[in-house]
Amino acid sequence: MSVAAEQFVQRAVTFAQSHPELLAALLVSLVVLVGGGYVLHQFTRPAGVRFASVLAEHDHVSILTHPNPDPDAMAAAMGVASLAEQVDTKANIQFPGQIRHQENRAFRNVLEVDLDPIERADDLKSRQVILVDHNEPRGFSGSETVRPVAVVDHHPGEGRGEEFTDVRTEYGACSSVIAEYFEDLDATPVPPESHESEIESTYVVPSRVATGLFFGILTDTDRLTVGIDPADFAASGYLSSGVDEGLLDRIANPQVSAETLEIKATAIRERQIEGAFAISDVGKVSNVDAIPQAVDELILLEGVTAAVVYGTRDGMLYLSGRSRDDRVHMGRAIESALEDVPGASGGGHAHMGGGQIPIDDDDFVWPARQTSLTDRLWRALEGDL
Numbered sequence: 001m002s003v004a005a006e007q008f009v010q011r012a013v014t015f016a017q018s019h020p021e022l023l024a025a026l027l028v029s030l031v032v033l034v035g036g037g038y039v040l041h042q043f044t045r046p047a048g049v050r051f052a053s054v055l056a057e058h059d060h061v062s063i064l065t066h067p068n069p070d071p072d073a074m075a076a077a078m079g080v081a082s083l084a085e086q087v088d089t090k091a092n093i094q095f096p097g098q099i100r101h102q103e104n105r106a107f108r109n110v111l112e113v114d115l116d117p118i119e120r121a122d123d124l125k126s127r128q129v130i131l132v133d134h135n136e137p138r139g140f141s142g143s144e145t146v147r148p149v150a151v152v153d154h155h156p157g158e159g160r161g162e163e164f165t166d167v168r169t170e171y172g173a174c175s176s177v178i179a180e181y182f183e184d185l186d187a188t189p190v191p192p193e194s195h196e197s198e199i200e201s202t203y204v205v206p207s208r209v210a211t212g213l214f215f216g217i218l219t220d221t222d223r224l225t226v227g228i229d230p231a232d233f234a235a236s237g238y239l240s241s242g243v244d245e246g247l248l249d250r251i252a253n254p255q256v257s258a259e260t261l262e263i264k265a266t267a268i269r270e271r272q273i274e275g276a277f278a279i280s281d282v283g284k285v286s287n288v289d290a291i292p293q294a295v296d297e298l299i300l301l302e303g304v305t306a307a308v309v310y311g312t313r314d315g316m317l318y319l320s321g322r323s324r325d326d327r328v329h330m331g332r333a334i335e336s337a338l339e340d341v342p343g344a345s346g347g348g349h350a351h352m353g354g355g356q357i358p359i360d361d362d363d364f365v366w367p368a369r370q371t372s373l374t375d376r377l378w379r380a381l382e383g384d385l
Contacts, residue, residue: 047166048184052203054150054164055080055130056087061149062126067097067139068289069115071107071251072173075209075216076132076152078113079178082209083185092125094118096139101289106254107215110247111208121145133174135159135167152177155349172224172232175216179205179235189242210242215251226324226351260290267294267309268301272374276325277381278304279374282311292320292354299324306330308377315360317373319346321353328381337373337380 065073077093084091121142129148136159137143150164154171187203267280295309305325323330331348338344346355
């Protein structure tokens with residue numbers, strides 16, 4: 001060390017000894033600067049990169065959909081499972097409830113989605129749970145004890161993940177969020193005629209996954225016509241090169257049961273119309289998934305801009321609503337109509353909503369309260385509740 005350097009060091013030591021408070025302040029500033037830079041780096045990374053890092057920190061995760069999963073939920077779960085596999089994390093997709101809707105069954109079967117049903121929290125394959133397409137565990141015994149590691153959703157709600165939360169209520173589909181994660185990672189969609197091993201990319205979107213995510217976006221946005229965000233179009237374009245059109249056609253055009261057609265016909269025949277709004281009671285049904293399909297038909301009637309269809313099964317009344325009227329936020333309308341009904345729940349998006357009411361309870365005897373319910377629905381659609 002040179003004489004000049006030694007003199008500089010000595011002066012610095014002497015200054016530090018005589019001004020310890022300044023030295024402490026300097027050290028604290030350095031720690032804050034370094035720590036702040038790390039935090040800034042962590043939160044300025046794209047969401048997909050951060051999500052992949054969270055997955056990579058765990059050996060095994062359970063990917064949980066909402067009860068009775070639809071294509072958007074199953075597709076989002078497929079995407080997360082594929083990404084987990086690519087960061088060497090074991091993943092199981094699980095769901096409460098049943099898969100009854102013919103389109104949902106076709107999605108599962110054609111794309112060979114491996115899903116395990118659960119009835120209680122103890123059925124979860126891993127305590128490290130990732131929620132997709134919903135943000136609070138529900139639909140199974142002990143759901144309130146589950147503390148998800150991560151939440152990825154596009155529905156409003158207060159649920160959060162302990163390590164990662166991404167809820168984008170402006171998006172039309174959760175599948176769009178997952179597709180964006182892959183794009184954040186520069187993943188390449190695999191064309192249906194190619195094999196994943198042929199793709200020179202750290203991350204890929206397998207063709208089955210791309211097809212599922214693409215269809216998930218289509219179903220939750222009614223073929224990119226309702227409740228859409230520019231991100232939904234962008235995600236669809238990104239996935240398009242990996243979509244298998246043959247599989248897509250098989251999912252989109254499943255056979256329809258005779259009962260479903262009958263329920264659709266009943267909804268149209270029994271409709272009550274007030275102005276531009278329609279409400280229809282389809283009575284007892286054995287397949288509750290036919291109710292949302294029936295309201296999809298009812299909303300197509302000329303002059304109808306908002307519609308609600310309800311029916312009953314096994315002591316429960318199920319409602320499904322659709323709106324293409326800017327005056328009617330269907331999720332809020334159904335939530336308002338059911339607000340004072342004991343045991344009832346309801347909600348949803350601006351263009352679609354749903355709910356259910358226990359009807360074998362003394363506080364809500366069906367059909368004695370049918371007139372009251374219908375009146376509340378009319379008032380909610382009109383904005384009077």
